[in-house]
Amino acid sequence: MVRKSCVRAFSAALSLLALLTVAVPAPAVSQELDRSKVEQIVREYLLANPEVVRDAIIELDRREKEAEAAARQAAVSDAAGILYNSTRQAVLGNPDGGVTMVEFFDYNCGYCKRALGDMDRLIAEDPNLRVVLKEFPVLGQGSMEAAQVAIAVNTVAPEKYGDFHAALLNHRGQANKASALEIAASIGLSGADLEAALASPEVGATVEEVYTLANRLGLTGTPSYVIGTEVIMGAVGYNELRQKIEAMRACDSTTC
Numbered sequence: 001m002v003r004k005s006c007v008r009a010f011s012a013a014l015s016l017l018a019l020l021t022v023a024v025p026a027p028a029v030s031q032e033l034d035r036s037k038v039e040q041i042v043r044e045y046l047l048a049n050p051e052v053v054r055d056a057i058i059e060l061d062r063r064e065k066e067a068e069a070a071a072r073q074a075a076v077s078d079a080a081g082i083l084y085n086s087t088r089q090a091v092l093g094n095p096d097g098g099v100t101m102v103e104f105f106d107y108n109c110g111y112c113k114r115a116l117g118d119m120d121r122l123i124a125e126d127p128n129l130r131v132v133l134k135e136f137p138v139l140g141q142g143s144m145e146a147a148q149v150a151i152a153v154n155t156v157a158p159e160k161y162g163d164f165h166a167a168l169l170n171h172r173g174q175a176n177k178a179s180a181l182e183i184a185a186s187i188g189l190s191g192a193d194l195e196a197a198l199a200s201p202e203v204g205a206t207v208e209e210v211y212t213l214a215n216r217l218g219l220t221g222t223p224s225y226v227i228g229t230e231v232i233m234g235a236v237g238y239n240e241l242r243q244k245i246e247a248m249r250a251c252d253s254t255t256c
Contacts, residue, residue, distance in 0.1 A: 068218065072231040075216045082213060083132075083226060088206040090133040090154045090161045093123040097130030099248045101241065102226040104136040104214060107146040107168050107175035109222045111235040116169045118238040122245065129245060133165065134210045136222055142176035144207070149180035151206045152197035156189060163187050230254040 046053060076083060084100055103119065105112040122129055135150055137143035146168060154161045167183045168175055184194055197203070214224075217231055225232040227244045244254040 069230075072218055073229040075218070076226060076229045076231065079213055079216055082209065083217075086209060088151075088202070088209055090135075090150075090158070090165070092119075092131040092133065092162050092165075093129045094127060095130060097126075097128045099126075099128065099227070099245050100130040100132060101245060102132040102134060104134045104210070104219055104222055104224040105169075106137050106139050106143045106222040107150070107171075107180075108139040108143045112223045113169050115223050115235045115237075116166060118235075118241060120166070121238055122241060125242075126245065128249075134213070135207060136210050136214055136219070136224075137207065138222060142174050145177035146175040146180045147207060148198060148203050149177055149184060149194065151203050152194045152200075153184055153189060155197045155200070155202065156193045160187055160189060164189075228252070228254050 083102060101119075101122070103115075105115075119131060123131060135147035137147040150161070150164065150168070153164045164184055164187060167187065168180055171179055171183060173179065181191060181194065185191060217224075217226070219231070219233070221233070223235055225236075225241065227241075228248050230244065232241075232244070247254050247256045250256055
């Protein structure tokens with residue numbers, strides 16, 4: 001963090017130097033101040049007023065975050081069909097709910113495991129909430145295997161996907177094909193049926209669809225959420241998700 005701040009401070013100082021240098025008319029520079037003198041003036045000014053660099057960094061952060069948010073919102077709008085209504089996705093809560101929350105998750109993600117309680121509580125308290133789950137395995141081979149089994153479960157018995165999903169996220173230990181199949185068997189699913197579903201190219205196509213979507217939205221980890229056109233990164237917790245859902249219902253936006 002310190003190194004990043006130093007780099008940004010240096011960049012801000014260079015930008016300010018360039019701005020001040022350009023701001024001086026060319027004849028004046030050649031006749032009164034050469035570049036080295038301008039640089040010395042800027043250096044002395046920044047040393048005397050270091051808060052200028054701080055303010056520049058804060059403003060740069062604000063502009064970058066605004067630009068990133070705008071880009072993600074545009075990506076959500078462009079990908080709305082596949083994001084909210086893909087035939088390959090799992091849906092919990094009210095399938096006809098007035099507000100949809102999309103979650104990208106990984107079965108080996110500790111934050112996703114803790115966030116399960118947030119989702120369960122939101123669904124229990126809001127009968128008009130629709131939750132779309134996107135298998136986004138980013139934590140290695142075990143995560144990929146678990147996601148593939150989950151996709152097979154949703155294909156074979158979508159009505160049991162919710163129970164499977166909760167059980168696997170609550171599972172202690174590595175989530176992989178073996179543990180996922182064991183949990184599927186514990187809720188009454190046929191191993192033979194799941195193996196047949198796993199052999200379908202639809203499993204790979206589903207994972208690829210989510211990877212492509214996550215890349216378009218600029219997602220880098222799990223859990224990540226989408227409500228309306230807002231992309232929410234990280235396990236922000238029940239309260240923040242509830243506030244955004246309520247705002248979406250009241251104002252057709254996550255902020256009123």
